[in-house]
Amino acid sequence: MKSPFIVPLFLTMIGCTQKPIQPQIEPLDSPTSSLLQAISIVNENTTWISGHDATFVLTKDGGESWELFNHPTGDSLQFRDVHGFNNEKAVLMTAGSGPLSRILTFTAPDQWEENFVMQDSLGFLDCIDFWDDQRGIAYGDAIDNYPYILLTYDGGKSWNRADSTNMPKTGKGEGGFAASGTCVTTGENGKAWIATGAGGNCRFLITGDYGQSWKEINSPLISGDAAGNTSVSFVGDIGVVTGGDLMIADDYTENCAFSEDSGATWNLSNQPQTRGAFYGSAITKMDGQIFAFACGPKGLDYTSDIGQTWNTLDTLNYWALSMKGSFGFATGTEGKILRISLQP
Template sequence: MQVSKSLGIIFLLLAMGCTPNTPIVKKAHLLSPTKSLLQAISIVDENTAWVSGHRATFLRTVNGGSDWSAFSYEPIDSLQFRDLHAFNSEEIILMSAGPGNLSRIFRFSLQAGFEETYVMPYEQGFLNTIEFWDDERGLAFGDSFNGELFVLKTADGGRSWTRIDPNQLPPAGEGEGGFAASGTCITSRPGGKAWIGTGAGGNTRVLFTSDYGDSWETYEVPLVKGSSAGITSIRMSDDQIGLIVGGDLAITDQYTDNIALTNNGGQTWQLTTSPVTKGAFYGSDLMSWENASILIASGPNGIDYSTDLGQTYINLDTGNYWAVDLHLSGFGLATGTDGKILKLTVQ
């Protein structure tokens, strides 16, 4: 088994073109204008990023995190903006999570303000995450109910949303849904490809579409299963190489099978070695960097990263960080409880 695992990691390293040039991730604590839990990040470029979280709060920087502007949705200041997508420095989509009509989607621009474009019409509904292929087409994923998966799609930049016919989707497992932890349980690639990571109720699998949500396949994964376990975050660095992280949210002081990689578009997955940090991870990212690779995962007990696709891990921080994101420029962010924001720099 160990030989097979080692060969799998070597294959992934070769596929990503990794060399002995080892990147380093450095951190700097940034001054935040809020104490709200910050759960989602959307980076536009090396200078501009948006983050969002509880108390209807979201923030923007246009100078790489040196300064932040704070915004909120005053009509319902209890909303939890657990995901967002930035189109540019002035326009974003915000998603609030919660039972029933607390799950909402807004367009926001600096010029026009808020436009509410979706309110969950089902008491059993609960939105987890949103993701866009481009400025027009996107998906939103929510918890299942009545034995049916729940996926929304938009073709007009989030101005309107329609539910994908559950008959086009695989049947839902009992209690299957997602984790509205870091806004990354969907990942997309050009040409209509998207991967959704599920969990809860003893379910843990990947849903895949190659045609903008018209048809779907399912892939099994080796992550831990349980009532509060599964995939919290899924990322693809290209059409073939990808990462899932998660764990059992009820197990905070032990290692579980919670990080795996794919080299065939999600069809099969290989567990990595155990990270430094115990407990579940909530957010992650995976990217190529100057012929090397960086895998990074964040959670309530800290942030770990790996430059050899999970053969070894380095602990970056022991704070409570729910989301992490890296940009190809080498600029990154991690956000978490009490408004914490870390600036990450890849060198």
């Protein structure tokens, strides 16, 4: 006897079949030719991007158009990181030795506040991030044998160095790579991860109490004088770290790893397609699926299976990545801005 349920069940199965989600890329018109190397996505409309030559840009329409801004003192400052609060206000971090490392607040159209200037001639800021509108963190190269960590509790108006009592000592020459604004990333409930490198060091500093105490976790990435972790990103408990040896441009090294337990343990991924070091990373979740991205001077790769397989999206020179849900941006040399969309 022919079952009356065969045809309806077959049709139901066809209707439930979903097309695989694939990243799509679109080069956008940029108002600058300066190197852009940090991205802060506020929402689907508002994104801030900062870079060299005291330059930063803002979109209020999802990347369709961009406003160009410059610091009034000229082009000597390098805005290596930015955190946007809304479509009018952002905190920018500059990198450089001593007083060239600063943290400033910008409010459109042209209001500036200088919140922090590095007083130690050996100091060098690498990146910033915020947990919320009031609590934030900045990280820089080690000073006095301890990590250089600044904390703010007033939205970036004032910054103070974290107490070193509850943090591990640093190795010689240890610090961060101020390449993508993602050597520190914040998470829920006071979590934050710092990715370190250089001087033969390669590890993570992890906090679960808004920077009051820290523990260290070893990284499986390659270490060396100009090697280590460059970027760390998390979505929930799943994280990706990228890096490599900046002196090895045309070969593969241990340059990408994943954690599925909030950074307690890390495992190297399979070999990406792009050669050389990765400067930036991003990770996002859509329809229950994890997508991770890695970029560097040789191109932009992605994986949808926690690093088991990789695909190349582009072969141009990218320094920074950021994803928020189903969309994001990549930026790099010559002012390039690339929109990334996850679509079935």
